Amino acid sequence: EIVLTHSPGTLSLSPGERATLSCRASQSVSSSYLAWYQQKPGQAPRLLIYGASSRATGIPDRFSGSGSGTDFTLTISRLEPEDFAVYFCQQYGSSPLTFGGGTKVEIK
Amino acid sequence: QVQLVQSGTEVKKPGASVKVSCKVSGYTLTEVSMHWVRQAPGEGLEWLGGFDVEDGETTLAQKFQGRVTMTEDIYTDTAYMEMSSLRSEDTAVYYCAARPKWELLRERGSRYFDYWGQGTLVTVSA
Numbered sequence: 001e002i003v004l005t006h007s008p009g010t011l012s013l014s015p016g017e018r019a020t021l022s023c024r025a026s027q028s029v030s031s032s033y034l035a036w037y038q039q040k041p042g043q044a045p046r047l048l049i050y051g052a053s054s055r056a057t058g059i060p061d062r063f064s065g066s067g068s069g070t071d072f073t074l075t076i077s078r079l080e081p082e083d084f085a086v087y088f089c090q091q092y093g094s095s096p097l098t099f100g101g102g103t104k105v106e107i108k
Numbered sequence: 109q110v111q112l113v114q115s116g117t118e119v120k121k122p123g124a125s126v127k128v129s130c131k132v133s134g135y136t137l138t139e140v141s142m143h144w145v146r147q148a149p150g151e152g153l154e155w156l157g158g159f160d161v162e163d164g165e166t167t168l169a170q171k172f173q174g175r176v177t178m179t180e181d182i183y184t185d186t187a188y189m190e191m192s193s194l195r196s197e198d199t200a201v202y203y204c205a206a207r208p209k210w211e212l213l214r215e216r217g218s219r220y221f222d223y224w225g226q227g228t229l230v231t232v233s234a
Binding site for chain 2: 031033035045046050056057090092093095096097098099100101102
């Protein structure tokens with residue numbers, strides 16, 4: 001099974017700053033089959049990015065994804081107050097589908 | 109637009125079984141590929157299994173084989189996840205998550221999830 005590791009575990013930033021979140025896979029993710037989700041307390045995850053770099057419907061363009069192979073990045077260009085949340089990556093290139101443990105983006 | 113509405117909180121004793129439901133609206137159940145994901149308190153997400161459009165079968169993560177059953181009632185558009193032999197480590201919020209089948213067939217292998225239920229808390233405690 002592919003293990004996904006996030007770094008950092010917590011990111012403390014101010015609104016307006018740039019956030020760079022990393023997701024590293026224990027083996028190559030085929031066809032860049034990697035997605036990113038945002039989760040706020042008490043809510044279900046929300047799909048942000050699929051195919052490593054494609055934004056889901058309705059996702060603002062301040063969110064962008066990049067990477068391939070084993071290293072993937074989610075970038076939030078300028079943090080808005082509603083962006084403070086936990087972010088998870090998911091690989092769907094092989095079974096079992098797996099998720100990372102998440103990066104928490106908190107207000108500094 | 110798919111909406112998924114799950115059943116309510118469950119409290120179970122170790123060794124018991126639980127059955128969580130997920131009702132689909134906006135699409136019919138036969139039009140979506142339904143999966144189940146859980147999240148233990150303060151932890152990440154864990155995939156239990158779901159319907160694989162390409163195989164036409166339900167696939168379970170090996171960890172849950174023999175203990176989890178996923179069924180569908182197409183007449184009420186409701187999916188079910190039943191877990192048996194519950195233990196304290198199964199305490200978690202259980203989510204149903206779906207992707208329209210036509211999207212999966214258009215974009216092969218796209219097993220990510222556009223739509224999620226609100227979650228069902230299952231607490232296992234003596």
